[in-house]
Amino acid sequence: MTSATKPVSAKSASVTRLGKHQARMGYLFIMPTMLLFAVFMVIPVGMALYLSFTNYDVLSSNDWVGMDNYRRLFGDDLYWKTFVNVMIYAVVFVPLNVLISLLLAILLNRAARGVKALRTFYYLPTLTSAVAAATVWIWMLHPEYGLVNGILSLFGITGPAWVSQTDTAMLSIIMMTLWQSVGSNMIIYLAGLQGVPDYLYESARLDGASKFDCLRYITWPQLRPTTFLVSTMSIIGALQLFDQAFVLTQGGPANATKTPVYLIYQQGFNQLQMGYASSQAFVLAMAILVFSLISMKINKSEESIV
Amino acid sequence: MKKQWKIVWSMIVVIGLLAGCSGGSGGSSGGEASGGKTVLTFWGDWGGEGQEQIQTMVDAFNKSQDKIEVKYALQQDVVTKFLTAATNGGTPDVVFWDRWRTALYAPKNVLHPVDEYLERDGVNKEDFYEEALKELTYEDKLYGLPLTVDARALFYNKKMLEEAGLEPPTNWDELEAAAKATTKWNGTKLETAGLSMGDPGLFNMYLQQAGGTMLTSDNTMNVNNEKGKAVLDFWGRLLNEDKVYKIGFEDGLGEGTDAFVTGKVAMLYTGPWMLSTYDKYGKDLEYGIVPPPAGPNGDKGSVMGGFGLVIPQGSKHPEEAWEFIKWWTANKDNAVLWAKTSLNMPGFKPAFEDPFFADDPKWIPFMETLEFAKTRPTHPGYSVMEENAVIPNLELFMQNKQSAEETLRLSQEQGDKQLKENAVAR
Numbered sequence: 237m238t239s240a241t242k243p244v245s246a247k248s249a250s251v252t253r254l255g256k257h258q259a260r261m262g263y264l265f266i267m268p269t270m271l272l273f274a275v276f277m278v279i280p281v282g283m284a285l286y287l288s289f290t291n292y293d294v295l296s297s298n299d300w301v302g303m304d305n306y307r308r309l310f311g312d313d314l315y316w317k318t319f320v321n322v323m324i325y326a327v328v329f330v331p332l333n334v335l336i337s338l339l340l341a342i343l344l345n346r347a348a349r350g351v352k353a354l355r356t357f358y359y360l361p362t363l364t365s366a367v368a369a370a371t372v373w374i375w376m377l378h379p380e381y382g383l384v385n386g387i388l389s390l391f392g393i394t395g396p397a398w399v400s401q402t403d404t405a406m407l408s409i410i411m412m413t414l415w416q417s418v419g420s421n422m423i424i425y426l427a428g429l430q431g432v433p434d435y436l437y438e439s440a441r442l443d444g445a446s447k448f449d450c451l452r453y454i455t456w457p458q459l460r461p462t463t464f465l466v467s468t469m470s471i472i473g474a475l476q477l478f479d480q481a482f483v484l485t486q487g488g489p490a491n492a493t494k495t496p497v498y499l500i501y502q503q504g505f506n507q508l509q510m511g512y513a514s515s516q517a518f519v520l521a522m523a524i525l526v527f528s529l530i531s532m533k534i535n536k537s538e539e540s541i542v
Numbered sequence: 543m544k545k546q547w548k549i550v551w552s553m554i555v556v557i558g559l560l561a562g563c564s565g566g567s568g569g570s571s572g573g574e575a576s577g578g579k580t581v582l583t584f585w586g587d588w589g590g591e592g593q594e595q596i597q598t599m600v601d602a603f604n605k606s607q608d609k610i611e612v613k614y615a616l617q618q619d620v621v622t623k624f625l626t627a628a629t630n631g632g633t634p635d636v637v638f639w640d641r642w643r644t645a646l647y648a649p650k651n652v653l654h655p656v657d658e659y660l661e662r663d664g665v666n667k668e669d670f671y672e673e674a675l676k677e678l679t680y681e682d683k684l685y686g687l688p689l690t691v692d693a694r695a696l697f698y699n700k701k702m703l704e705e706a707g708l709e710p711p712t713n714w715d716e717l718e719a720a721a722k723a724t725t726k727w728n729g730t731k732l733e734t735a736g737l738s739m740g741d742p743g744l745f746n747m748y749l750q751q752a753g754g755t756m757l758t759s760d761n762t763m764n765v766n767n768e769k770g771k772a773v774l775d776f777w778g779r780l781l782n783e784d785k786v787y788k789i790g791f792e793d794g795l796g797e798g799t800d801a802f803v804t805g806k807v808a809m810l811y812t813g814p815w816m817l818s819t820y821d822k823y824g825k826d827l828e829y830g831i832v833p834p835p836a837g838p839n840g841d842k843g844s845v846m847g848g849f850g851l852v853i854p855q856g857s858k859h860p861e862e863a864w865e866f867i868k869w870w871t872a873n874k875d876n877a878v879l880w881a882k883t884s885l886n887m888p889g890f891k892p893a894f895e896d897p898f899f900a901d902d903p904k905w906i907p908f909m910e911t912l913e914f915a916k917t918r919p920t921h922p923g924y925s926v927m928e929e930n931a932v933i934p935n936l937e938l939f940m941q942n943k944q945s946a947e948e949t950l951r952l953s954q955e956q957g958d959k960q961l962k963e964n965a966v967a968r
Contacts, residue, residue, distance in 0.1 A: 264550060268557050294625050296650040308963065314930055315958075374794035380731060382794075394730050397790025402941060489941070490934040505622060505966055507926055508646060 242494035270408060283388035295508065305515035315516060318496045319523070321406065325495075326527075329410050333470050334463060337418045341425030342455065355426070359419035362443035366416075366479035373412045373484060399485055402492045409480050409493055416480075417473075421466050428462030429455070471531055475524045496520045553831060562863075563955060580862045586638030587620040595884040596638070602879065603869055610862045614634070624854070628652045635863040641677040641850045648680035649966045654853040655683040659864045665872050673846050674889050677917040687871040688851035688889025689880075692813040692825045693915035694747060695907045696835065697820075699724070700828040702734070702808045709752075710832045714751070717809075717835045721786040724808035736786035738801065738810035739777065742936035743928060747811065748773040750843020750916065751836060757919045759915040761961060765932070766954035772838060774939060774946040781940060789941055795954045802968030803827055816909055818885050831907040846915035848889065887912070925966025931956035 288305055292298045309315060340358060344351050362371070376383040377398035385395030398408040436454050445453070456463075478497040482488060487494035495514065504513030564872045588596055593616055600612050617623045620637065627633045647653060660667065665687075667675060674688035697709055698720075706723035709716075721736030745765075746756050754769030780786050792801045801807040802816075803824040811834065820829060836842045851867045853860050870876055877888035878896045887894075887908060918924055935953045938944040944952075 261546070261550075265553075268553075272570070293650065295628050295652050371794070378793050378795070379788065379790045397793070399793050400790030402943065403937065480559070487929075488934065489936060489942075490937040491930070502926065502929075505625075507923070508625075508650070510965070 243532070274466035284514045287511055288518050290511045291509075292511040292514075293508045294510055301511065304444070306519075308512065309515055309519060314491065315496065317432055318490060318494045318499050321405045321491075321493060322475055322495050324478055325406055325477060326471060327412060328406075329413060329474050330467055330470045331411070332414060333417060333421060334467055336414065337466065338459070338463075340418060340422040340424050341429055344422070345426055345429045355422070358422055361416045362419040364416065367483050369412060369416060370480065370483035371456060373408070373415075377408055379400060402490045405485050405489055409477070409484055412484060413477070413480050417470075421463045421470070422465055425459065425462055428459050432458045460535065463475070464532070467535070468528055468531050471527055472524055476526065543799040545581070560925065572588040579609060579611045580713070580859050581868060582610060582636060582637045582859060582863055583634040584612050584614045584638070584866075585617050585620050585634040586614065586622065587617055588638065589618075591615050593878075598883045599870060599880055602876070603866060606869070610865060612866055624652075628854065628856060631856065633854040635857040636851065636858050637852050638689070638864055639850050640850045641674065641686075641688065641848055642918050642925065644678050644680060644685055644850075644852075644919075645920040645924065648683075648685050649922070652855050653685040654855050654857065654860050655685055656687070656853065656864060656867075659861075659868075660684065663868060665868060669872065669891050670889050671846070671912060673915065673917040674848060674850070676789065678850050678852075678922060680920070687867055689849045689851050689871050690884075691846055691848040691889045691912060692815060692887060693846045693908060694744070694811045694813050694834065695844070695911050695912045696809060696832050697802065697812055698806075698809045698832070699802070699805065699818075699831050700830050702805075703830075707950050710830060711809075711835045712832070712837055713836045713840075718776075718780060718784060721780060721809060722784045725767070725784070725786045727785070732788045732791060734805065735788065735791055735801070735807045737780065737783075738792060739780065739787040739940070740789075740791065741811075742933045742940065744845075745773065745809055745836045745932065746918070746928075746937055747834065747845050748776070748837075750762040750845075751834065751841055752843075753837060753839050753841040755821070757921065757924075757961075760923050761919065761965075763927075763954045763957040763961065766902050768840075768949040770950045770953075771946060772948060777940065778946060782942070793894060802829070814885065814887055814905075817904065831904065832878045833907050833911045842914045844911045844915040846912065846917045861862075921961060921964075922966055926964055927957045931960050 288528070289300060289302060290298055291301050291304075338460055343354050344358070362461045378383075379385055379397035380397065380401075383393075384397075384398065386393040387474055396404045398404045432455060437450055437456070440454055477495045478501065480495045481495045481498050482501075485493045487498050497520070500516045502517065503509050545548045555846050566854065575606060584600065586596060593614070596614050600614050604611050615634070619741075624633075624637065644653070659665075670688050671691055674691050675684065678684055678686045678688065696711070696717075702724045703710065703720060706720065708720050708723060711717040711720045711844075717737065723736070724734060725736035726730075726734040744843075747758060749769060751764065751890045752766065752769040752772040754773075755764055758951070781789075792807065795801045800819060800823065802810055802812075808941070820827060834844050851871060853867070855862045857863055870880065871888070871890055874890065874896070877890040877893035878898055880886070881893065882887050882898055887899075887905070894900070894905075894909055899909065921927075932953045934954070935944065939946060939949040
């Protein structure tokens, strides 16, 4: 360790002055985004919290009703059913999402010919609108003339009425959202895979590890940060499911695919009960927060090893 | 330093410009055009062909007089825009309005009553369908005039019924027989469904045919009784014993691949809005229309819907808006012109005397149906009650996951809850 050539206090003084100036510049640069964030995110969230204690209906009433909305919420069976629906969805969707996109990324993580084109094709569904995708998927899932049941009938299975039967409606949504989202998560995993050092594989290969062992003991642990990102985003997205439930099944059949956001939309915009809808939205936000924290706790206990 | 400050200042200027340019678009209320004409803003969510049809009427009105000019502005989501405009100004002067929304919006004082105009100009209420006027009324005040009326009738495939040697059904027994005779199965695949049962929302219509009503006169649920049971027993027989339909059979089929057009469904309940689709895509389709069959005790039922024209409370030209509404809805020639342009039935009864209706056999079953069709109850929670309480239970019943008794009991309980929570004036 060499000793400093300048006195410590003088060095730190000029460093702090420069640091302060840079900090000021930094704040100035992020000010526009922070302003937009405050106006379009923070303030509306605060207003929604306030409105959840009123009976606001946009047009005529805005009186304070205290905890009435929340009390009504606890007795609202349909609201809790939507939570159950979205939990079932999340429990099936998130692991499948992580798994399939990881496998796709590993499959396409090579410099073979045509790999770039394949990556593009797998990513394309992410760009489709939910309505366009739903129109095609409803057709594919038709019980008599759809593609899915046509393929199943080749194996002698009479496929169900995917979208209309209560037991398979959620599966239809899961299929469609998986198709739409594995592409973007695959890209994230590809990026993560680039960061796995080659020498780990080489040394493992030298020690006689099989391909599967490499996957299990090197790739998967190295990708923990990426998996954490993908799974947390998946969970948050899953709990906010709306588009596909709205266009594919309209919340049916028999409320099997009604999601909390769908109910909030219905109560707020169709029934004009914005106060109640705000309280529903807040409970949902708390639930998402809780599950994200749980997800973080699970992933945090395993730091990535370099 | 100087260069850094230049960058910062230019950034601030750019941001300021962007913030300024993002200010309001569209949707301003009417004003004065050059030449002293009052300009009315007219909102609706009919686009494409519908927009052309509306524009025909708007142009005809503008040509017929030179004091008022109406401009039709297509709004994709007219209800949400209306909500925003009602609170922030920029309300239109006339809105193309789905009548059943009146029960939800009228209590909030966003619509302008028209009773005084009716009296002043001598417009006769008897000339309009009573049910349609009821739908536009709240607390004895009328909030607009009916523009179109529609009701469901039974459409049937003539060839299929002839092959089965049957006449179009006039009651439930005949309907069941016709449905059974025209259904064709190929192993486990359904090729032709005798009767479409894909819409549990038609429960209201079937209940009326069984002699019941969805709500009692003081707006509580009225389905858990022998009339509701009669409907569910009928549906259960059709689905499970006669097997005239398969759940999900008509999913995703529409327009060119519509199940009725392509001969996959022999009979179904639908309304005049499908006439243009059937005529356009059904080159090989020969269809007939009869009023809905009567129930076991001879009761007839159908649900009437349709659009009206209303004046928002925030409009600055209610008198001129009324002139436009009166011209379109309460005038026989204009009502017939509207019917010819859009193939919709007008709400103005005298228009049906015109040869366009009287001479065309297509319209006669609808006119007969309109005589006994009823509109949906004017409770603001009615539609959410159907969607969240009744239809989900019916869907469970139709998929054999719930008994009829349980279905009726739950529909009643959950329906009452929805009605209570969505009642007027909390």
